[in-house]
Amino acid sequence: MKRVKKAPADAKKKIQEQDEVAxxxxxxxxxxxxxxILKKFQRFQAEERRKRSGSSGNTDETTV
Structure with missing residues (x-):
């Protein structure tokens, strides 16, 4: 009889564990x-910085 009473509790616990895993x-x-997404954005920002640093480096010297 103990096993019959315990089975629903075990089943409920197993279902809860499966739900948690899911x-x-x-x-x-x-x-x-x-x-x-963050990695893609980081690569995008690095590429934009490279583009800006290549062109802005020359303009800073000419404006002084």
Whole structure:
């Protein structure tokens, strides 16, 4: 009889754990996507800085 009474509690606990695992997997996916976006933005900014530094270096000397 103890096993019959314990089974629903174990099943409920297992379902809760599965829900938590699914939630954490979704969160990991979201964070990976955010990380990819930030990496792309960082590369974009670096490229823009390179473009500006190449052209602005010459203009600073001529304005002085």
């Amino acid at each position: 939630r954490l997997k979704r969160r990991i996916s979201e964070l990976q996507e955010e990380n990819d």
